[in-house]
Amino acid sequence: MSVRERDALGGRAAIVGIGATEFSKDSGRSELRLAVEAVRAALDDAGLTPGDVDGMVTFTMDTSPEITVAQACGMGELSFFSRIHYGGGAACATVQQAALAVATGVAEVVVCYRAFNERSGRRFGSGVQHREPSAEGAALGWSLPFGLLTPASWVAMAAQRYLHTYGLTPEAFGHVAVVDRKYAATNPAAYFHGRPITLADHTASRWIVEPLRLLDCCQETDGGQAIVVTSVERARDLPHAPAVIAAAAQGAGRGQEQMTSFYRDDLTGLPEMAVVARQLWRTAGLGPGEIDVGILYDHFTPFVLMQLEEFGFCGKGEAPGFVAEERLPLNTHGGQLGEAYLHGMNGIAEGVRQVRGTSVNQIPGTERVLVTAGTGVPTSGLVLAADG
Secondary structure (H helix, E strand, O other): OOOOOOOOOOOOEEEEEEEEOOOEOOOOOOHHHHHHHHHHHHHHHHOOOHHHOOEEEEEOOOOOOHHHHHHHHOOOOOOEEEEEOOHHHHHHHHHHHHHHHHHOOOOOOEEEEEEEEOOOOOOHHHOOOOOOOOHHHHHHOOOHHHOOOOHHHHHHHHHHHHHHHHOOOOHHHHHHHHHHHHHHOOOOOOOOOOOOOOHHHHHHOOEEEOOEEHHHEOOOOEEEEEEEEEEHHHHOOOOOOOEEEEEEEEEOOOOOOOOOOOOOOOOOOOHHHHHHHHHHHHHHOOOHHHOOEEEOOOOEHHHHHHHHHHOOOOOOOOHHHHHHOOOOOEOOOOHHHHOOOOOOHHHHHHHHHHHHOOOOOOOOOOOEEEEEOOOOOOEEEEEEEEOO
């Protein structure tokens, strides 16, 4: 079974194009248009045309269907189209699906995309307003009546337990926010460009749901991001050095729910990310000491700490110090806290830039980047590497 053995996908596909719209709080245009702009930009970056594309992957939450985006972009026939569930947990899995299609010959050029007006339109931070009858909705019924209505409230439960278990204070989360905003401050594409923060700023920010403060919570953003995937062989003939997909994995843990896995034996970790970590290290043949940059999904700061621990960068309860000492460059684009909240897709783009050597916050000598997707839900991850 793949959860116990190295898989055969690693090294067989690469990311060759990245493209995005501007990141804003009011795009002034439809989500379909945002998707098309991002896809066209990614194809231009790859040196490819819409006619080269024969596969499309997006999120179940995206409002722009694959065939509609294909039509609006001027694409022709498609031989592969797919959608991934579980919100931000889908980000890296879209690239995994594209790589699987390319590696098996189902498609030659696959575009992954995500576009939404998450600030000017439907705001996830406003909480659950209405749900159609479903098994997922029934599961939420065990939490909603007690006031756990928003993603922040769901994460706060695990965050409080983490602090209690390891004898920490909410300042432990502030280190993540400070690092993200440091990189965002020097990234012209970031919403918080030019606006770094200090630990004191973090402590002074208002409570959202204790122990989470405003600066522990990611932004709400309008925008689109697209990624182009093809074979490593074809990638070598395209304009940019390929970011080889050295490993890709999905993971769901025992007792898994969407953001409300409160009935597990332990709330201080992320078992779904542990599944991803084992598979990525096994397939890539790497360990945490061989990663140059970490792009870790940061919708809420506590889950960045837990991810570092699940991947073995440090011991349990040690992540706050690990981040404070900046022992691994993290979220060099500014993350979702500092650049934009694009459900993790902009993080994949930053991973590609680091491998290419073109990031505005380039880490010298970067050859291997870890990228993760949404946490607290069934999730996914990638290891991107330089060719050769």
